[in-house]
Amino acid sequence: MSGHSTYQPKTGIERWLDARLPIVRLMHDSAVSYPVPRNLNYLWTFGGILAFMLVAQIITGVVLAMHYTPNAAMAFNSVEHIMRDVNFGWLLRYLHSNGASMFFVAVYIHIFRGLYYGSYKAPREVLWILGVIIFLLMMATAFMGYVLPWGQMSFWGATVITNLFSALPVIGETIVTFLWGGYSVDNPTLNRFFSLHFLLPFMIAGVVGLHIWALHHVGQNNPTGVEVKDVKKDTVPFTPYATIKDLFGMVCFMLVFAWFVFYQPNFMGHADNYIPANPASTPAHIVPEWYFLPFYAILRAIPDKLGGVLAMGGAIVILAFLPWLDTSKVKSMTYRPIARQFFWMFVLVCIGLGYLGAMPADEPYVTISRILTVLYFGFFAALALIGIFERPTQLPTSIADSVLGGSGARLGHATASEPQAKG
Known part of the structure; x- marks a missing residue:
């Protein structure tokens, strides 16, 4: 990229250093x-x-x-x-x-x-x-x-x-x-x-x-x-x-x-x-610090101790598999109307889990935590299905056209679903 x-060294010292350790370059x-x-x-x-x-x-x-x-x-x-x-x-x-x-x-x-x-x-x-x-x-x-x-x-x-x-x-x-x-x-x-x-x-x-x-x-x-x-x-x-x-x-x-x-x-x-x-x-x-609360809520949502630990760890590890879980060829959810709605629902689920993690392990908090835990993992499963059936909106032909506009600056729906060229 x-x-x-x-970089063009201007002084003798810069040229000497650049030939031996090009850290300035x-x-x-x-x-x-x-x-x-x-x-x-x-x-x-x-x-x-x-x-x-x-x-x-x-x-x-x-x-x-x-x-x-x-x-x-x-x-x-x-x-x-x-x-x-x-x-x-x-x-x-x-x-x-x-x-x-x-x-x-x-x-x-x-x-x-x-x-x-x-x-x-x-x-x-x-x-x-x-x-x-x-x-x-x-x-x-x-x-x-x-x-x-x-x-x-x-x-x-x-x-x-x-x-x-x-x-x-x-x-x-x-x-x-x-x-x-x-x-x-x-x-x-x-x-x-x-x-x-x-x-x-x-x-x-x-x-x-x-x-x-x-x-x-x-x-x-x-x-x-x-x-x-x-x-x-x-x-x-x-x-x-x-x-x-x-x-x-x-x-x-x-x-x-x-x-x-x-x-x-x-x-x-x-x-x-x-x-x-x-x-x-x-x-x-x-309660742990606030930034652990969503995962703490997932831990407490599972009645089995081992299951809770695996769910809590899985909630983080699953992020590493996103490149293969999301089947859509279009990157930005700006052009993916269905995925965009699921994304904002996912954000609300994470905020909800954070709130529930700070609450006592009593009803109705435990039941709601279980529902939101299912929705949390459901988001990643949904991405795999949405990518197959979703019809993206039109993409710009280039980054410059998205900023400056211009004639012929859009690709059709069919082109939007094709793999994008690497820069």
């Missing part, structure tokens, strides 16, 4: 001259926002780790020490804790954008699968980080979630014992989770590097789903066009982030986590 390099080709579709909207800024949030989480996390004590007897007090005694410790902690929530806000928007515009379809299957792997690593990292304050919800959340592995036949109990470091959640558990929470973000950064590499190899998708046919007409250089757009979107996102940090820092947390962990006192209602 990037084509031949347009790589940066120029990736972030300056790289061609992007000219019709990208602001939903495409969330990739850049996620990269920024990952760096911010790593930096604040490393500094917090300098003051945190991963010991069951001192962890809670060390967090209070950070908040009260460390210079700007309160700011670092609120940036990190709210940053995790904003990270998931951005990633969910990023995922739904990919679903709507068919960013999982050929030739971007590997790109999409790498994104699902990043999502799984994010969830593991966030869960382990939630345990570190060692409050009531941290302790009991760790107890409930790690216990789920015991449902797995043969190896379940071994996994639980390994995670606990003994026969209950205690100091060895906290040490394990702290170590993994520190390590996993760097693994995420590595997979993000592969994700960006795959993106630059196959090129970005766009709102029409039509591939690039003429680089000069269909694309613009990444800088300044996409750079300015991404910076503006990032500033708007940071304003929302700052509002939570400075005005509502505990809005997305739980009050029970300001109570030190007490193994002898179980909270009345154990």
Whole structure:
């Protein structure tokens, strides 16, 4: 997609470095001259926002780790020490804790954008699968980080979630014992989770590097789903066009982030986590962080423990198979009237599951959770059938025509169902 390099070293030092380590050429080709579709909207800024949030989480996390004590007897007090005694410790902690929530806000928007515009379809299957792997690593990292304050919800959340592995036949109990470091959640558990929470973000950064590499190899998708046919007409250089757009979107996102940090820092947390962990006192209602709630609702919707674990894991893993489950040749749901309706129903189902995950495991919440769980998985089955019978609307002949218009800018219904050429 990037084509031949347009970078021209101007000074002797640049030419010397370019002949030995062309890192400046790589940066120029990736972030300056790289061609992007000219019709990208602001939903495409969330990739850049996620990269920024990952760096911010790593930096604040490393500094917090300098003051945190991963010991069951001192962890809670060390967090209070950070908040009260460390210079700007309160700011670092609120940036990190709210940053995790904003990270998931951005990633969910990023995922739904990919679903709507068919960013999982050929030739971007590997790109999409790498994104699902990043999502799984994010969830593991966030869960382990939630345990570190060692409050009531941290302790009991760790107890409930790690216990789920015991449902797995043969190896379940071994996994639980390994995670606990003994026969209950205690100091060895906290040490394990702290170590993994520190390590996993760097693994995420590595997979993000592969994700960006795959993106630059196959090129970005766009709102029409039509591939690039003429680089000069269909694309613009990444800088300044996409750079300015991404910076503006990032500033708007940071304003929302700052509002939570400075005005509502505990809005997305739980009050029970300001109570030190007490193994002898179980909270009345154990709930995970908000970004886990849809999957927690699916877990509780299945009466069998193993079935619930498999359904919860399957709700995430099934995303990796979307490139093969969706049988339509048209990428963007802008031109798929039936699939578009199912997509918005799917969004409502996910929001509903998130709400139900925060509710007690009582009626009518359990029954409604079961209905929405069926609808959640039904969406993926429906995509396979819709692609066979759906008649897409007309597609633009090119990206340039979708932006600038022009005569003969549309393809007929028959052409819309044909495979689209790779740019």
